[in-house]
Amino acid sequence: MSVYTPVTREQLERYLQQYSVGQLIDFQGIEAGVENTNYFVTTNEGRFVLTLVESVSATQLPFILDYIEQLTGNGVACASPIHLNTGELYGQLNDRPAVLMSRLAGAPLDNPNDQQASVIGLTLGQMHNVADSLSPAQAVHIHHWCADLGDQLMPHLAEEEQQILHYNLQDTGQIAWDALPSGPIHADLFPDNALFDGDQLCGLIDFYHACSAPYLYDLCITLNAWCYDEQSATYDFNKALLILDSYQSVRPLNNDEQRSFSRMLQVAAMRFWLSRLRDIHFRKEGEVVTRKDPAGKLQLLKLLGENQHLQMAS
Ligand SMILES: Nc1ncnc2c1ncn2[C@@H]1O[C@H](COP(=O)(O)OP(=O)(O)O)[C@@H](O)[C@H]1O
């Protein structure tokens, strides 16, 4: 569970007065999540999730929340923000930007099956098609982000890890980033951010990593997250093909994307290895904090390094 900023009943009751969501009945801290403070909130009019945003600044929220509204407006199932009575999409509680979302049915996935994987491939392709119709936003330079964080972490790493990081950062620079189609992306579409009821997708959550970046990067994050099992250290390539097929049924990859595919899988693995290392070496303290183990992503980087020949059709 992560609760960095506790909220009392009285504070929440006062905060909810800014919305038309009825009277507070119950609320409780959520036993999942890494980066933000989340509470389930029940009122006499509905069920919601309150997020005190810790991971990004308020200046990024208009982009993120507008992106979610564009997706839901175009038929992509997502938890959507509730408007304050002023019309705004977020408020402020205990010195944090605060977002009240609809609470989705279903549950996050631990071990997605093939059908659920196909659904997510299709949904991601649809999301990228919607994103392509939106006005362009300032792009995030993933390779610079990784290089900056990598520099800070280098002194904390063992020699073999330093070499792996160095090698992967070099490889990242070989990608023709500017040639890749880009737009708003989720950037953290792990199975625990997709709520399913059986094989039915109820909706996506946790858009707080959303940014403007190559669609291929989003696809590779999703492939690694859905197909690489960190416990058994195995990559389910059949499942990856299912995701790729369903994705490409609505958005085929172009030649530049196909050429960058195997390198981008490595970037996607490195990005989460680095952020998990950051969470360990540069700790953010809280009342209750969940941290994910970087070892799984390091294993994945090694596996991808050994299989650099991985191509689209493999
Ligand atoms: N809109 C929602 N509807 C239902 N459950 C949600 C919703 N938002 C978050 N949750 C629950 O809260 C958990 C943590 O949310 P998440 O956004 O992943 O947190 P964090 O941003 O800290 O990673 C999720 O695993 C899910 O169980």
Ligand SMILES: N[C@@H](CCOP(=O)(O)O)C(=O)O
């Ligand atoms: N998905 C990331 C961690 C980000 O946490 P989330 O709870 O916001 O998804 C990882 O696995 O490292």
